[in-house]
Amino acid sequence: MPDTSAPRLLGPAEVRELAARLDLRPTKQRGQNFVIDPNTVRRIVRESGVVEGEVVLEVGPGLGSLTLALLEVGAEVTAVEVDPVLAGELPTTIQAFAPGQAERFRVVLADALAVTEIPGPPPHALVANLPYNVSVPVLLHLMALLPSLKHGLVMVQAEVADRLAAPPGSKTYGVPSAKAAWYADVRRAGAIGRNVFWPAPNVDSGLVAWTHRPPPTDQVGREAVFAVIDAAFAHRRKALRGALRELAGSADASEAALRAAGIDPLTRGEALGIDQFVAIAVALQETSEAAR
Incomplete structure (x- = not known):
């Protein structure tokens, strides 16, 4: 037994x-x-x-x-x-x-x-x-x-x-x-x-x-959102307009995507939650597609 x-x-x-x-x-x-x-x-x-x-x-x-x-x-x-x-x-x-x-x-x-x-x-x-x-x-x-x-x-x-x-x-x-x-x-x-x-x-x-919890979006993949997060915190003291410049292709493209996401371009990454990072990734994708 x-x-x-x-x-x-x-x-x-x-x-x-x-x-x-x-x-x-x-x-x-x-x-x-x-x-x-x-x-x-x-x-x-x-x-x-x-x-x-x-x-x-x-x-x-x-x-x-x-x-x-x-x-x-x-x-x-x-x-x-x-x-x-x-x-x-x-x-x-x-x-x-x-x-x-x-x-x-x-x-x-x-x-x-x-x-x-x-x-x-x-x-x-x-x-x-x-x-x-x-x-x-x-x-x-x-x-x-x-x-x-x-x-x-x-x-x-x-x-x-x-x-x-x-x-x-x-x-x-x-x-x-x-x-x-x-x-x-x-x-x-x-x-x-x-x-x-x-x-x-x-x-x-x-x-x-x-x-x-379920992923916060199905509009963009996790990798795209994580790329935004990595860029936002790579230079903690930089405003997002500058921090996302390389990822977006230019400072102007970065600012356009941030405004499309409803975020002040002078905001820093440390102020954003996951839903806002998602919104930026979606906006970057849409502005990139529109530019093609």
């Missing part, structure tokens, strides 16, 4: 024991800071809103701390891990700490930034402790790749969490905020201290929750 008992979670002793057995030396290059506090991973899962039976994509599972907490609530977990040693050990850890849930777990050895598909059933949620150095590119890549994702919660560097969830006009608003808004409604969901990690990072962490 299969063991259906609840998973045991990893604490400081278990994490260090696993690391010692694997001769693991966490590297800054891969952003390896492992959570050693069961209450923290339970909190992440609780804040994520994941429910029993949901298919969850986890990026960078490491030694399995968060994975076990996801299995504890009855989720089915697909974990993407770039480190072959960690990926190879995860099934053994899951079998040892959650034998009754092992059939609901699979690991994929891959770089999350480079994956083009995720095997198994389409994931509904993304829950992850993302490596600090690639957190925004990974999040945006997976949001674009997997339309099946409906919600998620990621733990990232506190400063990155502020930028992802920042509203237009705030000091931390920028490219990550604007691009994330194409895919989802994003909000800050709390802070995480340094002492729940081994090794302890030099920065605080933050939780970012998001809920999928």
Whole structure:
């Protein structure tokens, strides 16, 4: 008869024991800071809103701390891990700490930034402790790749969490905020201290929750809108008339498109929301077509 008992979670002793057995030396290059506090991973899962039976994509599972907490609530977990040693050990850890849930777990050895598909059933949620150095590119890549994702919660560097969830006009608003808004409604969901990690990072962490929403337009593609966002923030202190000059072909064409979109050409990119960036992209497309 299969063991259906609840998973045991990893604490400081278990994490260090696993690391010692694997001769693991966490590297800054891969952003390896492992959570050693069961209450923290339970909190992440609780804040994520994941429910029993949901298919969850986890990026960078490491030694399995968060994975076990996801299995504890009855989720089915697909974990993407770039480190072959960690990926190879995860099934053994899951079998040892959650034998009754092992059939609901699979690991994929891959770089999350480079994956083009995720095997198994389409994931509904993304829950992850993302490596600090690639957190925004990974999040945006997976949001674009997997339309099946409906919600998620990621733990990232506190400063990155502020930028992802920042509203237009705030000091931390920028490219990550604007691009994330194409895919989802994003909000800050709390802070995480340094002492729940081994090794302890030099920065605080933050939780970012998001809920999928349909693309804000079907008149132009995401790439065209993102090109406008990139140009608008390439020179933060420039008015949009000048910042979009190269993209539009000239300052006059930039101004014409901005006026057609109902935006003052002297406005800066940091003042605009995703719908206004969409309006500019549409206007640029229309003025380009009219000029042919």
